[in-house]
Amino acid sequence: MPLPLHLKINGASHEIDLDDPRVTLLDLLRERLYLTGTKKGCDRGQCGACTVLVDGRRINSCLALAVSMDGAEVTTIEGVADGDALHPVQQAFIEHDGFQCGFCTPGQIMSAIGLISEARAEGDAERVRELMSGNLCRCGAYAGITAAVLEAEQRITQAEKEKAA
Amino acid sequence: MSDIQMNTAPAHRRHGSNIGQPLTRRDGVAKVTGAAPYAADRHPDGMLHAVMAVSTISHGRVVELDTDAASAHPGVVAVMTSENRPPLAVDPDEKTNPFAFRLDALQNDGVRYAGQPIAVVIAETIEAANEGVSLLNPCYAPEHPRVALDQDDAFVPPVVGPGMPAEAGIGDVDKGMADAVRRIEAVYETPPQYHNAMEPHSIVATWDGDRLNVDTPTQGLALSQGRIAELFGIAPENIHIRSPFLGGGFGSKGLLSGPIALGILAAKMVERPVKLVVRRDQMFGPLSHRGATRQTLRLGVDGEGRLTAVSHHTLATTSVHDDFVEPSSNVSQTIYASPAIATSHEAVRLHIGTPGFMRAPGEASGSIALESAIDEAAYACGMDPLAFRLANYAEVEPISGKPFSSKALRECYAQAARKFGWADRPLEPHSMRDADGMLVGWGMGTALFPAMMFEGHARALIRDDGTGAVEIGAHDMGQGAWTALAQIAADSLALDLDSTDFRSGSSDLPDAGIAGGSGHTATAGMAIHKAGEDAIAKLAALALADQASPLYGAGNAGVEARDGHLFVSGDEGRSESYADILRRAGKQQVEGNGTSAANPDAQEQYSLNAHGAVFAEVKVDPDFGQVRVSRMVGAFAAGRIINPRMVESQLFGGMIWGLSFALHEQAVTDRRTGRIMNADLAEYHVPVNADVPPMECLLVPEEDAHVNALGIKGVGEIGITGSAGAIANAVWHATGARIRNFPISMDAISGARER
Amino acid sequence: MKRFDYVRPANIADAIEAGSAPGAAYLGAGTNLIDLMKGDVVRPDRIVDITRLPQLDAIEALPDGDFRVGALVRNADLAYHPDFAAKFPLVAEALLSGASAQLRNAATIGGNLLQRTRCRYFYDPASACNKRESGAGCDAIEGENRTHAILGWSKECTATHPSDLCVALAALDAVVEVEGASGRRDVPLVDLHRLPGDTPDRETDLAPGDLIVAIRLPAQSAGFARHARYLKIRERTSYAFAMVSAGAALEIENGAIRRARIALGAVAAKPWRAVAAEAALEGATPDTAAFERAADIALSDARASGDNAFKIDLARRVIVRALLRAAAGTPNRMPALPGSAFAPTAGELDHV
Structure with a gap:
């Protein structure tokens, strides 16, 4: 019996009749909706490559059953840029060379966006390192990642302040 | 000449x-x-999903697989086993050239290591394929496996690494040791390590008659194309491989592996495009790894702190069915001057996946042992570790006598030491603490990697x-x-x-x-x-x-x-x-x-290498032995730098691999079954962001007219060398505990300090 | 993963009915359950999705001063809840020392309590495990057991409970509200998990269908807020399970300890409350000597279950340090590295 599932993904509504309750959010995105920007690194919640935002919060999509996400708003790496204008986190990752092979990068960026909206890092590199530790990078681009997150955090906070003023 | x-x-x-x-x-x-687009992101029309089943025993035979149960699972299209898989033109066990490793592609029912593929389930969905694998419920006829490095049937392999002599030397080491005023003899152990690129090995294979389209991450397009052509009996030009991006390789994606061949076989069997992605736990088997080593270093030093003899012997693992011996001892041929040097290797055959090339194969494992031993020798002589290294600076390659094509190592030492503040280092270990009471230690290592070309x-x-x-x-x-x-x-x-x-x-x-x-x-x-x-x-x-x-x-x-x-x-x-x-x-x-x-004349006349120096600071909790690296400074001279931003990133990455080697990475093998018990990223520890300290990387200008016309030496691997040893030496300097089993664990530090 | 029926009950009663059937499992965030299912460690026939159940996601201060936390509250939301974290900083620090930000955003409090051991042999279906399959044997006993239990283990099982949260909850006398077929009952957190004995497969006192609906922190445990620290020793700076952890909480009055709370993590099949050690601290001056005596008492029954004798002394030292940190005072701001040995102590205190 198909399981009806409504998701809003990157702003677009999806009505899905899921034929298999075992499908994770990650496999739904990648294998059924062909949103392959989100990566499968370990499939067990141990690497962070599959990080997406669900209702604005960063989670590991590999450990989330898709059917249980019914009604959620999902943001993936494909939904981050505004047309050709990159998100400040994306821009900062390029400028600080916060990646090498690029495979963990979508997860890192989604995690960074989540981190910045959580507002717990407060411009402190040590807090960024701790709060980004759920995203492994085997190439070892951590220095660039940390610098990129700090800069993007500052830019976003600044922009929000200006907007509020 | x-x-x-x-x-x-x-x-x-x-x-x-x-x-x-x-x-x-x-x-x-x-x-x-x-x-x-990475390979696993492709989804041609009609594509099926394939998942491997792998062996849980490390020696024996597969007696039974419940293919009926797997096939009956909704969505499963086919189960490929050694009994029904499409034929190959060449036996995957045949060594058709020295770089052709034996592959496990379901050629028989034998099992020679844990994690060996024993079947492939092909299904409409990944969920069905995974469950099909679970339902196979294999029965084995197990035999006793050999899985521990301490076997008494070690042999001298004909070659080590990619074809280097197992033994080399110059001078009389026994005499050098006899002449020495101080002698160091120490045994260092390095564990099996697995590349664990973030991107699992994956393939999307599509047959079109006898033409084949392949999406797979490879470090060797032409080699892979040739190997596939040979295995499947088709012309290389009929095979198109796309590999625009690799999600990391580190040596594990250089040569065609069994799982990739299985993906192609699966597509052939079902006559539809097939995607096969290796599960993370399955990456600890058929995809090569850095073999474990036990290295014995003997150093003799004269009254002036100059080496009189260096002996570096490595006992390394290889598989029962193929040959790759981690060439760790060879690092001692090039870095430090000594009138007598002997490097040698032995190997033991274990029921493990065949070891292979993993980022700085031989150099990384050899470097941490040699740099530790050098540090031990320096302390025995009462010398600063940098001064000791300078006293033993190799003006020519010691073992060959060749001049270096260029060698700005002195500048690397000087610049990195200055940046680090090395001059303030107390000679005695266990003599620095920070404001929070943590033990602080400073260590260094020399980095070296040969400048190669193909x-x-x-x-x-x-x-x-x-x-x-x-x-x-x-x-x-x-x-x-x-x-x-x-x-x-x-x-x-x-x-x-x-x-x-x-x-x-x-x-x-x-x-x-x-x-x-x-x-x-x-x-x-x-x-x-x-x-x-x-x-x-x-x-x-x-x-x-x-x-x-x-x-x-x-x-x-x-x-x-x-x-x-x-x-x-x-x-x-x-x-x-x-x-x-x-x-x-x-x-x-x-x-x-x-x-x-490569220019054969330059190779004949010069020793061609990139050089570097790495300095590290660690903090060690005095009660728990938990270690955190707090600072690293590396200086590298690697000829002409094409893009300094990318080179710095590569070197940082290498330095982090060194950190990981010293403190984190280790596959833990159950000594009874040969199964790797931490085959995941929760327990096979690689550094997380919080493990990585502020790092600095200095690029020391160097022109080299001999390596090639562009003067490029390469930076991909050198960052690990030196770094791992620098951290191990810093741990010693912090604690006074000389840990020779890597990775350095908290219990080893605590245990050593108590003794 | 085995194919399963998926049900999403609308209320607790329906959930309990659905969850009482053999082969049923409750799904919260799934951060542990889905992992276990992918590894064929558990193969439920029916998944009862409780994430939509009403009224299980509140954090509320009760009139008597207790705090009640719904079972579906996410770990991160509890850790960052200003009122809760101010009253129970030990819980906040323990939570933030665990897993990753992503997992903390998803994982529920109820699920955290019921997470399974990280014993490698439990996770490996090809290994014998009495916890996974009663009577199957235990491959950990002679295997890779450096991280295994030093307290309360049996020859049938030496696995440890991996939760950080539970250590803090055990220390602070938390109560678990359980609803089952026969109604609602309170279970002290320290009684929720069982020691292995001859039945390591029976991990908790919950009956089939029992559903954790909330935990409660008693008002009097807020009295430790000024002197409460969690310390977690691990093999990575972050994103690693504890080798040994400890929660320590003190009430200090006129330079003497009035009440003390100590619990250990990753040393036993349950969060290990050290009651005798606490008693030894009452009335004592909060100094290293007193803390060392307490630590000795806490570990007096400890013994190695394998290659893990070092954990006994490690646990002793962890208790001492946790107590010293607690005595120094709860930091006014969560350390950048919560629970870490490397959380700096200088300059972060204002209670002292």
Whole structure:
């Protein structure tokens, strides 16, 4: 019996009749909706490559059953840029060379966006390192990642302040 | 022998300004938006999913698989086992060339290591394929496995690493030891390590008659194409491999592996496109790894702190069915001067997946042992570790007597030491604490990696619209080939980057050689450089022979290429654009071809290496032995730097691998079953962001006229060497505990301190 | 993963009915359950999705001063809840020392309590495990057991409970509200998990269908807020399970300890409350000597279950340090590295 599932993904509504309750959010995105920007690194919640935002919060999509996400708003790496204008986190990752092979990068960026909206890092590199530790990078681009997150955090906070003023 | 041939300047000079620029990655937008296609992102119409079943025993036979149960699971299309898999043209156990490792592609029911593929389930969905695997419920006839390094049947292998002699030496080590005033003898152990690129090995295979399209991450397009052709009995040109991006390789994606062959077989069996992605836990078996070693170092030192003898013996693992011996001892042939050096290797055969090339194979494992031993010797002599290394500075390669083609190691030592503040280091261990009471230690290591090149080919085009194109089947596994090689490509044609169409990452482009041995930028870069040179020469020939060209008749003076124009050398007034030359000649384009290879004369006459020095600070909790690296400074001299931003990133990555080697990475094997018990990323620890301290990387300028015309030495692996030892030495300096089993664990530190 | 029926009950009663059937499992965030299912460690026939159940996601201060935390509250939301974290900083620090930000955003409090051991042999279906399959044997006993239990283990099982949260909850006398077929009952957190004995497969006192609906922190445990620290020793700076952890909480009055709370993590099949050690601290001056005596008492029954004798002394030292940190005072701001040995102590205190 198909399981009806409504998701809003990157702003677009999806009505899905899921034929298999075992499908994770990650496999739904990648294998059924062909949103392959989100990566499968370990499939067990141990690497962070599959990080997406669900209702604005960063989670590991590999450990989330898709059917249980019914009604959620999902943001993936494909939904981050505004047309050709990159998100400040994306821009900062390029400028600080916060990646090498690029495979963990979508997860890192989604995690960074989540981190910045959580507002717990407060411009402190040590807090960024701790709060980004759920995203492994085997190439070892951590220095660039940390610098990129700090800069993007500052830019976003600044922009929000200006907007509020 | 005559003086070696210098790299001669080409008749026509090109001027470019792309090389050396710290450009951001040209593939950056694709990677930060999720648009960059990795192999597992492909989904051709009609594609099925394949999942491997792997063995849980490490020696024996598969007696039974419940293929009925698996096949009955909804969505399962086929179960491929050794009994029904399509035939191969060549036995995967046949060694068709020295680099052909034996593959496990379901050729029989035998099991020779835990994690060996024993079946493949192919299904409409990944969920069904996974459950099909679970339902196979294999029965085995197990036999006793050999899984521990301490076997008494060690043998001297004919070669180590990629074909190096197992034993080498100079002088009389026994005499050197006898003459020594101080002697160090110590045994260091390094564990099995697994590459664990973030991207699992994956393939999407699509057959079209006897033509095959393959998406798979590979560090060796042409080699993989050749191996597939051989295995499947089809012509290489019938195989198209796309590999524009690798999600990390580190050596594990260099040679075709069994799982990739299985993906192709599965597609053949079901006559539909098939995607096979290796599960993370399955990456601890058929995809090679860094074999475990036990290294015995014996150093003799005279009254002035100079080495009188170095003996470096390695006992390493290999598999029962194939040969790869981690060439750890060879690091002692090049770094420190000694009148007597002996390096040797032995191996034991275990029921493990065959070890192989893992980032700095031999250099990494050998470096941490040698740099630790050097540190022990320095302390025994009461000398500062840097002073001791300088006292034993190799002015020529000790074992061969060859001069170094270039060696700015002294500058590396000096610059990194100054930046680090090394001069303030107390000699005695266990003598520094921070404000929080943590033990603080400073350690250093010397980094060295050979400058290698392979054979590579490239094609360059200059087109009548004034733009150029460069084509090469090169590989970007994160090192930045899309950027750095494009910079070389643009300069090779004296064009700007935007006017140079750089095409790469596909097997239908010229063979760029393997991306390994830190030699890819040199290999591919030189092929590009020569292809560009050839294209410019052909363009110049058109102009010089054309009476209508301002360059007509300037043959002897030569021409210079700059900004899309050719100029008569020494006569700036005489120039013409590429476009004008081609249009008047009625040609759409000229094509140049280039081939690169290591210069055998340079190799014969010089020792070719990149060098570096790494300094590390660690903090160790005095009660718990938990370690955190708090600072690292590395200085590296690696010839010409094509893109300093990317090079710095590569070196940082290597330094973090060194950190990981010293403190984290280790596959834990159950000694009864041979199964790896931490085959996941929760328990096979690689550093997380919080493990990585503020790091600095200094690029020491170095020109090398011998390695190749571009002066490139390579930076992909050197960062690990030196770094791992620097951290181990810093742990000793913090605690006074000399831990010789890696990774250094909290219990080892606490235990050693109590003794 | 085995194919399963998926049900999403609308209320607790329906959930309990659905969850009482053999082969049923409750799904919260799934951060542990889905992992276990992918590894064929558990193969439920029916998944009862409780994430939509009403009224299980509140954090509320009760009139008597207790705090009640719904079972579906996410770990991160509890850790960052200003009022809760101010009253129970030990819980906040323990939560933030665990897993990753992503997992903390998803994982529920109820699920955290019921997470399974990280014993490698439990996770490996090809290994014998009495916890996974009663009577199958235990491959950990002679296997890779450096991280295994030093307290309360049996020859049938030496696995440890991996939760950080539970250590803090055990220390602070938390109560678990359980609803089952026979109604609602309170279970002290320290009684929720069982020691292995002869039945390591029976991990908790919950019956089939029992559903954790909330935990409660008693008002009097807020009295430790000024002197409460969690310390977690691990093999990575972050994103690693504890080798040994400890929660320590003190009430200090006129330079003497009035009440003390100590619990250990990753040393036993349950969060290990050290009651005798606490008693020994009452009335004592909060100094190293007193803390060392308490630590000795806490570990007096400890013994190695394998290659893990070092954990006994490690646990002793962890208790001492946790107590010293607690005595120094709860930091006014969560350390950048919560629970870490490397959380700096200088300059982060204002209670002292």
